[in-house]
Structures are given as structure tokens and as C-alpha cells.
Amino acid sequence: MSAVIGCSVPDTTSIADYETSLDVEQLMHYVLEPAADIVWDSAGTIATLEGVEDLAPTTDEGWFRVQHAAAVVSESGNLLLMPGRAEDDDWREISLGLVSTGKALMSAAEQQNADAIFDLGGQLYNVCVACHQRYWVENDQ
Numbered sequence: 001m002s003a004v005i006g007c008s009v010p011d012t013t014s015i016a017d018y019e020t021s022l023d024v025e026q027l028m029h030y031v032l033e034p035a036a037d038i039v040w041d042s043a044g045t046i047a048t049l050e051g052v053e054d055l056a057p058t059t060d061e062g063w064f065r066v067q068h069a070a071a072v073v074s075e076s077g078n079l080l081l082m083p084g085r086a087e088d089d090d091w092r093e094i095s096l097g098l099v100s101t102g103k104a105l106m107s108a109a110e111q112q113n114a115d116a117i118f119d120l121g122g123q124l125y126n127v128c129v130a131c132h133q134r135y136w137v138e139n140d141q
């Protein structure tokens, strides 16, 4: 039996820094959009047959869900900045907007502030549109 004492520095030179096999379309479809939808579905009102329904969460669990979604939105900005996905400086700036808007949404959810979620939700939408108008070629928005 041999004992390993002390610590050796592993050779990381052969380990890839990241692995971006999901393309931007998949990142949008599976990661960013579902999270953004949770945010957008958590503020404002909708008219139903029974009257006007407030969409804001009513439980701590509901607010945690918004907080988690906001964290995914924020980190998605970093995922878009990874080499292989990032296009140029404008892309970079817009992606950083996703990071900061997501962070602001996280604090608003932590404070259970539905008005702030609503306003930041609008800001988030503008970030999506800003990038799609420039980089989503087949997009006709």
C-alpha cells in the first residue's frame, strides 16, 4: 500500500478550458429563453375571465424561482462571451448588459419587488432585441 503525501500540481495543459458544443441557437432555446420566460411571467397582470390576475409570486418559493431564473439569465451573458460564441465588441457589450440586468433582477427578486421585476423585465427584453436585430440573420423582428 502506498500513501500519497502532500499535494502535486495536476498537469492541466491537456485539459480544455471550456467545451462549447451547444451552439448559440441551443443556448437560447434551452438555457436563456426558459429562464427569461420565468422572469417575464412573474410580473405585471393578465386579464382572465375571472378578472385581472397579478402575476407576481405569492410565496417565498415562487420568489426563489424568479431569483434562480435571474441568475441563469445573468450567467448566460458570460456563456455568450465565450470564445466560439462571441462575435465582436457590440456582442460583448450587449452580453454584459445581460449579466448586469440579470444581477439587478436577482436583487429585485430577493427583495420581492414586483414593480422592479416588471421594469427590469422590459429592460431585459430590450437586451434580447438589441442582439437579435444585429446578429440574428433570419430574424424579422
Ligand code: HEC
Residues within 6 Å of the ligand: 024, 025, 026, 028, 029, 032, 033, 036, 080, 091, 094, 095, 098, 124, 125, 127, 128, 129, 131, 132, 135, 136, 137
Ligand atoms: C449577445 C447576443 C444575443 C442576446 C443577448 C440574446 N440572443 Fe437570442 N439569439 C441570438 C442569436 C445570434 C440567435 C440566432 C441563433 C441561430 O439561429 O443560429 C438567437 C436566437 C434566439 C432564439 C431562437 C432559438 C431557436 O430555437 O431557434 C430565441 C428563442 C432567443 N434567441 C431568445 C432570446 C432571449 C429570450 C433573449 C434575452 C433574454 C436573447 N435571446 C438574447 C443572440 C442573442
